Amino acid sequence: MSIQQTATAPAIAQTQTNQKIMTSTSDTYKTVGRNIIPNPKFSTRNVNVFYGDKQAIFDTSLDIGNNEVVALIGPSGCGKSTFLRSLNRMNDTIPICRVTGEFTLDGEDIYAKTMDPVLLRARVGMVFQKANPFPKSIYDNVAYGPRIHGLASNNAELDEIVITSLEKAGLFKEVKDRLNAPGTGLSGGQQQRLCIARTIAVSPEVILMDEPASALDPIATAIIEELIDELRENFTIVIVTHSMQQAARVSQRTAYFHLGKLIEVGKTSQIFTNPRCELTENYITGKFG
Amino acid sequence: MSNIKLVEKNLKKRYARERRFQLYGKMAVLTGFIFLALLLIDIISKAMPAFQATEILLDIPLDHATLELEPAQKLDQDTLSALNYAGLIKTALRQAFPEVTNRSDKKLLYKLVSDGAEFTLRDHIISNPELIGKDSISLWIKADDDIDTLFKLETLTSRVKPEQVAFVEQLKQENRIATHFNTTFFSNSDSREPEQAGIKGALLGSFWTLLVTLLLSLPIGIGAAVYLEEFAPQNKLTDFVEININNLAAVPSIVFGLLGLAVFINFFGMPRSAPLVGGLVLSLMTLPTIIISSRAAIKAVPPSIKEAALGLGASHVQTVFHHVIPLAMPGILTGAIIGMAQALGETAPLLMIGMVAFIVDVPGGILDSATVLPVQIYLWADSPERAFTALTAATILVLLVFLATMNTLAILLRKHFEKRW
Incomplete structure (x- = not known):
């Protein structure tokens, strides 16, 4: 029995009036849009990241403002996660990884010899793609950060931090009766909110999120997205996402990466309605990626 | 032939192969199990006799005359340790078999009990000094390893003489020989004498x-x-x-x-x-x-x-x-x-x-x-x-x-x- 081959759907013709910018494929390129802003929280200049001989990020400069949500989008392997991980020096843990360029947080060089990565990570928290609660109780998961940093001087203060963090992460109501139950016993979405609570318990200034909702169902995703919007009041957030709808919903600015290069940065509304680069347009219209 | 027919034809072969593989596995496990069982059965059956020790019930005379002690003498540790316990056991054996008179038979008789018997008796007397002066006490005394083997396994070795077999028969009839749990095995260290050896x-x-x-x-x-x-x-x-x-x-x-x-x-x-x-x-x-x-x-x-x-x-x-x-x-x-x-x-x-x-x-x-x-x-x-x-x-x-x-x-x-x- 043979299968009837269907004809490939004809490509939908794009009718664009304004001329798109073609980004050159050579190593020298220029990011389109406002990648540099006044008074940034985080500022990166001429960032290059190498894994051994392979270069993952090329000459990228990007500023992140106070209390804004910046979304990093782009096809798989474009370097957006690598860029995110270089913001709190998580790449230090990979022996073959080498980072060059200028990174400043509130004007402080985070790759300076005097900067302690432990201190940096207390200021720049991180939420990972896969929820990774410790195999401990819900309470201990949230209390771990404050404990190692000595943020609470007694148990009452620690309780206070744990409860506030769980409340901010929108999880307290669901788990208030079982704070001593294992964190790994929660559902996927709850686990991810537990990880967010764990991160904000340390009171960081910036939260990095690496595809925080990619393993979650639409309802859990919606809860996380609402949460990100609320967290923006107190934190600066950089989020990597594969979902363009998510980027459009939660972020104020969007940065598009392609093959290790920062192609275009702009207001989220502008990137998704009227991108200036052809590569950006191809990606957001689904022609590739 | 259509594809689905081909798949069907091969399917039987595939299942047969899987069943064969499972059979190999089961056989391998079974073989391993049989060898393990053989090993354990062999060891356990051989080990069981070691947990039982043959003992002989002897009436040991403890009156002052036999012990060559004055009734008024104070019994301190040194006096007690220095008593002739080996002699006492020999006396007890002679009394148990009064018909044995000839020297070589006596020697065989003395060999019924373990070389360590005198120490068992000594320890018993030292911990119970009030027994001194009694006409006789009954005490289970460990048998020699050859007698032990003879009694437990009923196998005759060249080391056991016919006279000794007769002694054991007589003891059996008088119910003066029996096996008891071998505490020595757990309470003693190595010894040249198997009945006194322990772990x-x-x-x-x-x-x-x-x-x-x-x-x-x-x-x-x-x-x-x-x-x-x-x-x-x-x-x-x-x-x-x-x-x-x-x-x-x-x-x-x-x-x-x-x-x-x-x-x-x-x-x-x-x-x-x-x-x-x-x-x-x-x-x-x-x-x-x-x-x-x-x-x-x-x-x-x-x-x-x-x-x-x-x-x-x-x-x-x-x-x-x-x-x-x-x-x-x-x-x-x-x-x-x-x-x-x-x-x-x-x-x-x-x-x-x-x-x-x-x-x-x-x-x-x-x-x-x-x-x-x-x-x-x-x-x-x-x-x-x-x-x-x-x-x-x-x-x-x-x-x-x-x-x-x-x-x-x-x-x-x-x-x-x-x-x-």
């Missing part, structure tokens, strides 16, 4: 040796594994160390014994036959096992947990001690206990450092001369007396029980520490 010395020797091994190899092994897996720089030196650890795991154990002899005894001048040296040698032998299994356990900890801790601002050391080691603990402990079980069963390296010597004393510490269970098995398996066969099997059984206990412990610990993530 207490070897058991304690194994305990002290393993204690030294555990205290040395566990911290060193885990420390090395954690350093190599988490902190060591990736360079040629680390690779060299790794290759050598893997090689060490494959070195024949007797080589470690030679090393122990050359380094610990000849160079450092440590005592021969001591659990300290035995433990050091076994630590060297166990370390690679512990390091390799601990590294595997540490490697198996999900990187996401490490990243979570680092992302919260935990330092590398905190991450390792708060998260990696607790999660790797089941694997580490399993490896450690399997290494310990290996050490418990090891003989060859201990022969080299003199733990094969004939040692009658129970070791009281890691510097006393000692032997260990597997070496005791080796020694007794080599002995000519028939009764040592049972003792050997019984010791193997005790060793197997310890090994099984340790492996069960390993499984229980793993279950206890195992947490899902």
Whole structure:
């Protein structure tokens, strides 16, 4: 029995009036849009990241403002996660990884010899793609950060931090009766909110999120997205996402990466309605990626 | 032929192949099981006689005349120890068999009981001095190993004379010979006389040796594994160390014994036959096992947990001690206990450092001369007396029980520490 081959759907013709910018494929390129802003929280200049001989990020400069949500989008392997991980020096843990360029947080060089990565990570928290609660109780998961940093001087203060963090992460109501139950016993979405609570318990200034909702169902995703919007009041957030709808919903600015290069940065509304680069347009219209 | 017909035709073959494979597996398991059962049945059936000892009920005269004591004499420890207990037992035997008069028959009669009988009697009298002065007391006295074999197994060996068989027959009729639980096996150390030989010395020797091994190899092994897996720089030196650890795991154990002899005894001048040296040698032998299994356990900890801790601002050391080691603990402990079980069963390296010597004393510490269970098995398996066969099997059984206990412990610990993530 043979299968009837269907004809490939004809490509939908794009009718664009304004001329798109073609980004050159050579190593020298220029990011389109406002990648540099006044008074940034985080500022990166001429960032290059190498894994051994392979270069993952090329000459990228990007500023992140106070209390804004910046979304990093782009096809798989474009370097957006690598860029995110270089913001709190998580790449230090990979022996073959080498980072060059200028990174400043509130004007402080985070790759300076005097900067302690432990201190940096207390200021720049991180939420990972896969929820990774410790195999401990819900309470201990949230209390771990404050404990190692000595943020609470007694148990009452620690309780206070744990409860506030769980409340901010929108999880307290669901788990208030079982704070001593294992964190790994929660559902996927709850686990991810537990990880967010764990991160904000340390009171960081910036939260990095690496595809925080990619393993979650639409309802859990919606809860996380609402949460990100609320967290923006107190934190600066950089989020990597594969979902363009998510980027459009939660972020104020969007940065598009392609093959290790920062192609275009702009207001989220502008990137998704009227991108200036052809590569950006191809990606957001689904022609590739 | 259409595709689906082809698939159908091949399907039968595929299923047949799968069934055949499962059959091979079942047969392999069954074969293993049969051999294990044969081994256990053989050992247990051979070992059973060793847990029973033949004893002879003797009426021992304790009146003052026989003991050559004045009734008013004060009975202090020295007087009691110096009494002629061997003579008393001989008298008791002569009284039990008054018809025996000729000298050579008397000699055979005296050989019915163990050489250690006088010490049993002495200990009994010293702990009960009020018995002195009584006409006679009845006491179960351990039989000689040849008589023991004759009575328990009903096999005649060339070492037993026809006259002795007749004595045993007579004792049987008078109900003066019986088997009792062999406490000597657990309370005595090695002896040339099988009926007086026990495993207490070897058991304690194994305990002290393993204690030294555990205290040395566990911290060193885990420390090395954690350093190599988490902190060591990736360079040629680390690779060299790794290759050598893997090689060490494959070195024949007797080589470690030679090393122990050359380094610990000849160079450092440590005592021969001591659990300290035995433990050091076994630590060297166990370390690679512990390091390799601990590294595997540490490697198996999900990187996401490490990243979570680092992302919260935990330092590398905190991450390792708060998260990696607790999660790797089941694997580490399993490896450690399997290494310990290996050490418990090891003989060859201990022969080299003199733990094969004939040692009658129970070791009281890691510097006393000692032997260990597997070496005791080796020694007794080599002995000519028939009764040592049972003792050997019984010791193997005790060793197997310890090994099984340790492996069960390993499984229980793993279950206890195992947490899902």
